[in-house]
Amino acid sequence: xxxxxxxxxxLVQPVGSPLSLECTVEGTSNPNLYWYRQAAGRGLQLLFxxxxxxxxxxxxxxxxxxxxxxxxxxxLSSKKLLLSDSGFYLCxxxxxxxxxxxxxxxxxxxxxx
Amino acid sequence: AQKITQTQPGMFVQEKEAVTLDCTxxxxxxxxxxxxxKQPSSGEMIFLIYQGSYDEQNATEGRYSLNFQKAxxxxxxxxxxxxxxxxxxxxxxxRDSGTGGYNKLIFGAGTRLAVHP
Numbered sequence: 001x002x003x004x005x006x007x008x009x010x011l012v013q014p015v016g017s018p019l020s021l022e023c024t025v026e027g028t029s030n031p032n033l034y035w036y037r038q039a040a041g042r043g044l045q046l047l048f049x050x051x052x053x054x055x056x057x058x059x060x061x062x063x064x065x066x067x068x069x070x071x072x073x074x075x076l077s078s079k080k081l082l083l084s085d086s087g088f089y090l091c092x093x094x095x096x097x098x099x100x101x102x103x104x105x106x107x108x109x110x111x112x113x
Numbered sequence: 114a115q116k117i118t119q120t121q122p123g124m125f126v127q128e129k130e131a132v133t134l135d136c137t138x139x140x141x142x143x144x145x146x147x148x149x150x151k152q153p154s155s156g157e158m159i160f161l162i163y164q165g166s167y168d169e170q171n172a173t174e175g176r177y178s179l180n181f182q183k184a185x186x187x188x189x190x191x192x193x194x195x196x197x198x199x200x201x202x203x204x205x206x207x208r209d210s211g212t213g214g215y216n217k218l219i220f221g222a223g224t225r226l227a228v229h230p
Contacts, residue, residue, distance in 0.1 A: 032216070034217065041223075042222060042223070043204055043220035043221055043223055044158075044204070044206075044218070044220045045220075046218070049217060090156075090158060092158075100208060100216050101146075101148060101163055102148075102160075102218055103160065104150075104157060105157075106155075106156065106157050107156045107157065107158075109156065
């Protein structure tokens with residue numbers, strides 16, 4: 001069965017510091033992968049998606065970037081964190097047709113101070 | 114543009130009773146999918162139920178059912194026989210075909226459900 005991992009689970013970082021969040025998927029090959037951010041008490045906003053190695057598309061221009069160095073690895077990064085980057089970051093992979101539902105990882109709670 | 118609206122920021126229900134969480138959507142697509150996810154306090158997003166726009170029957174998954182009214186563009190979640198463990202945030206989402214077939218999900222703002230003993 002498929003499993004999705006995210007780490008770290010929680011992170012507290014000072015403003016201006018770099019960021020690297022990792023997501024890995026097991027039990028599937030060539031998945032479509034997604035990074036979402038959830039602000040406190042809000043719904044999810046799509047940040048990036050990837051259909052394959054090295055293929056990244058951005059939904060919202062911002063202080064973050066994403067990379068996909070391996071088929072089942074998706075990384076979210078920042079060179080300099082802002083206070084507004086605080087939130088809950090969720091990685092997801094997409095099921096095949098017809099449902100094409102998305103399965104989410106456990107998330108990373110990021111606090112920027 | 115596609116949009117999901119959840120008008121109930123919070124709902125209360127007595128244990129063992131049924132509750133309906135509202136969701137309306139806006140899309141010009143003929144083919145689309147609607148999802149409900151549960152988010153407990155731990156933060157994980159748990160898939161509950163799916164309804165395709167061409168599905169003639171309302172979707173059901175155990176105690177969850179989706180009241181799909183296509184003409185009214187509503188996809189309400191019904192939870193029967195509520196349990197204390199149902200207390201969580203519930204999100205309605207719609208699959209946006211977008212470009213390139215990446216099929217992102219558009220989420221509503223969510224409804225916080227509290228089940229009382």
